[in-house]
Amino acid sequence: MARIRKLQIQKFRSIHSLDWAPSEGINCLIGPGDSGKSTILDAIDLCLGARRSVTFTDTDFYLQNVSLPIVISVTLGALPDSLKNFDVYGDFLRGFNLATSTIEDEPGVGLETVITLVLSVSSNLEPNWTLYSERAEQQLLERSLAWKDRAQLAPARIGAYTQANLSWSRNSVLNRLTDEKANLGAELADAAREARSNFGAKAGPQLQETLEKVNKTAKELGVRIGNSQALLDAHSVSIGDGAIALHNESGIPLRALGTGSSRLLVAGLQRAAADAASIALVDEVEYGLEPHRLTLLLDYLGAKEEKAPPLQVFLTTHSPVALRELQGSQLYIVRPAGPTHSVSLAGTVDAIQSTLRSDPEAFLAKHVIVCEGASEVGLIRGLDQYAAKSHGSPTIASLGGGFVNVGGGHTDKCFERGTVLAALGYSVMVLVDADKAPTPDVLKTYEDTGYKYVSWRPGRALEDELFLSLPDSAIDEMLKLAAETVGEEFMAEQIQGRSKGKYTLIDIKAAPLIGGYTQEIRNFLGEVSRIRGNGWYKSVTAFEKIGRDIVGPNWTNLEEGFKDLINKLWDLTHVGRN
Numbered sequence: 001m002a003r004i005r006k007l008q009i010q011k012f013r014s015i016h017s018l019d020w021a022p023s024e025g026i027n028c029l030i031g032p033g034d035s036g037k038s039t040i041l042d043a044i045d046l047c048l049g050a051r052r053s054v055t056f057t058d059t060d061f062y063l064q065n066v067s068l069p070i071v072i073s074v075t076l077g078a079l080p081d082s083l084k085n086f087d088v089y090g091d092f093l094r095g096f097n098l099a100t101s102t103i104e105d106e107p108g109v110g111l112e113t114v115i116t117l118v119l120s121v122s123s124n125l126e127p128n129w130t131l132y133s134e135r136a137e138q139q140l141l142e143r144s145l146a147w148k149d150r151a152q153l154a155p156a157r158i159g160a161y162t163q164a165n166l167s168w169s170r171n172s173v174l175n176r177l178t179d180e181k182a183n184l185g186a187e188l189a190d191a192a193r194e195a196r197s198n199f200g201a202k203a204g205p206q207l208q209e210t211l212e213k214v215n216k217t218a219k220e221l222g223v224r225i226g227n228s229q230a231l232l233d234a235h236s237v238s239i240g241d242g243a244i245a246l247h248n249e250s251g252i253p254l255r256a257l258g259t260g261s262s263r264l265l266v267a268g269l270q271r272a273a274a275d276a277a278s279i280a281l282v283d284e285v286e287y288g289l290e291p292h293r294l295t296l297l298l299d300y301l302g303a304k305e306e307k308a309p310p311l312q313v314f315l316t317t318h319s320p321v322a323l324r325e326l327q328g329s330q331l332y333i334v335r336p337a338g339p340t341h342s343v344s345l346a347g348t349v350d351a352i353q354s355t356l357r358s359d360p361e362a363f364l365a366k367h368v369i370v371c372e373g374a375s376e377v378g379l380i381r382g383l384d385q386y387a388a389k390s391h392g393s394p395t396i397a398s399l400g401g402g403f404v405n406v407g408g409g410h411t412d413k414c415f416e417r418g419t420v421l422a423a424l425g426y427s428v429m430v431l432v433d434a435d436k437a438p439t440p441d442v443l444k445t446y447e448d449t450g451y452k453y454v455s456w457r458p459g460r461a462l463e464d465e466l467f468l469s470l471p472d473s474a475i476d477e478m479l480k481l482a483a484e485t486v487g488e489e490f491m492a493e494q495i496q497g498r499s500k501g502k503y504t505l506i507d508i509k510a511a512p513l514i515g516g517y518t519q520e521i522r523n524f525l526g527e528v529s530r531i532r533g534n535g536w537y538k539s540v541t542a543f544e545k546i547g548r549d550i551v552g553p554n555w556t557n558l559e560e561g562f563k564d565l566i567n568k569l570w571d572l573t574h575v576g577r578n
Helices: 037-048 086-092 134-138 147-153 173-177 185-206 208-220 259-272 291-301 320-324 350-358 360-364 374-391 412-423 440-447 462-469 472-486 488-498 505-514 519-528 540-551 560-573
Strands: 003-012 015-020 026-030 070-077 093-097 102-104 112-121 127-132 279-282 312-316 331-337 340-345 367-371 401-405 427-432 453-455
Touching: 003 037, 003 112, 015 037, 026 037, 026 320, 037 070, 037 112, 037 279, 037 312, 070 093, 086 093, 086 112, 086 127, 086 134, 127 134, 259 279, 259 291, 291 320, 320 350, 320 360, 350 360, 350 401, 350 412, 360 401, 367 374, 367 412, 374 401, 374 427, 374 462, 374 540, 374 560, 412 427, 412 440, 412 453, 427 560, 453 560, 462 472, 462 519, 462 540, 462 560, 472 488, 472 505, 472 519, 472 540, 488 505, 488 519, 505 519
Parallel strands: 015 340, 026 312, 026 331, 279 312, 367 401, 367 427, 427 453
Antiparallel strands: 003 015, 003 070, 070 112, 093 102, 093 112, 112 127, 331 340
């Protein structure tokens, strides 16, 4: 059950240089478009795949600069005995420190015995596979893996085209599934002869006129062919092992299965054949699969088996469903970072795992807006919709933005998540209430990331800001929306109970007729509308309406301090994003 311990890539496609020690089991690669995720899978496949030749072009070189050779190096551990044979590979056996993920040039005590295979391609576009160790290089020793060992190490590619794995073609998963080998050479040859004969018997009568003309012409020209026949070409109809394919009980080839079903079946077979081929590559794992089948596929690949994963899997995804099923220890963020590419482990801290469960979309975004609750998420989305519709502004989605809803609680949670996401390379903005001050050390740690935050004014939550900053006509709309959301009877009970009989809903609604909503009433409405567990607007949908249909259209009449906060929020979520 070989495992990749170290992957190093130089000058291949979009990757200038990369040095990565993957995990034992699932390695899910995510990152912005064109960040090199698929290139990493291709590099592994090209280096380890059981191929005698590969076609390269100038576009496979970094910046198409063919003067700088492509070098892909894969160091493998958990080696089968055949690869640890000292007489065959002794000069190329190396040591790997599992604790530090570093390579020693010779095996040693406490080190895992590993072997390094290198694929290099120079300007002549000819691939060259060789084993590597420093001492062998110094002694000018060269050696490649024996073909049977290459075939044993070759990863399984579970992609959009999996049909080859549903037949007994060379290197298919069916050939690796068991040790039994069909010895059907004579039977296959007889089947080809029978196919040619049967075709001729049926085709002859239909092509009789053409055959007669051929016979006549040949006779006139003295070409002795006798009576010609229309048979299948023996060179075109040669049946090999690849012609033996899986069929269902009705005789329909399984290669006719849909993409998702094929992927599921091949993934299951690959797990069953793990002893023979223990590395799998899956690009865009969600392709062709409904959410429940995607979950099933990930389970078969070993997503829930951390202690003894059956396969080492390298996969890419753009699906939040896939991320929700994974652990932070299985998630790697790929980013170009100047001349080098980084592959960063998401990690297992609570802030990461809870975000994976509640807002996995955030990990697929470029810019992340961390909000204290659904109220803030909804307000920003509503303002975003208003600006896009009324002014043609770019949306947060078009700028690569995503949200994290911390779900309330102490303000520290927002800054802690922002800090963790910033450390993973995400551009972060935090939006919090000001009714609970953050812990100074937590706030400073976030501020040290260099990213900004917006807080409502001291002592205020979002509802306070709205009722204190909107014009009277907009407060009328807020009360109307609350009635649609929770009902007037519920509002009346809360108003009377919270005010201890000082106000009734009728009194509140009559305020505009007798001088407008006073400061006292506005303060009270902010307080009563946000009672924990009984808020009037506590949903993303309700606050989207507030942002889109109330705050946005009343922009010119907003209180200036609140308008300044919204402008700052807008700048941090929209301006300069790309």
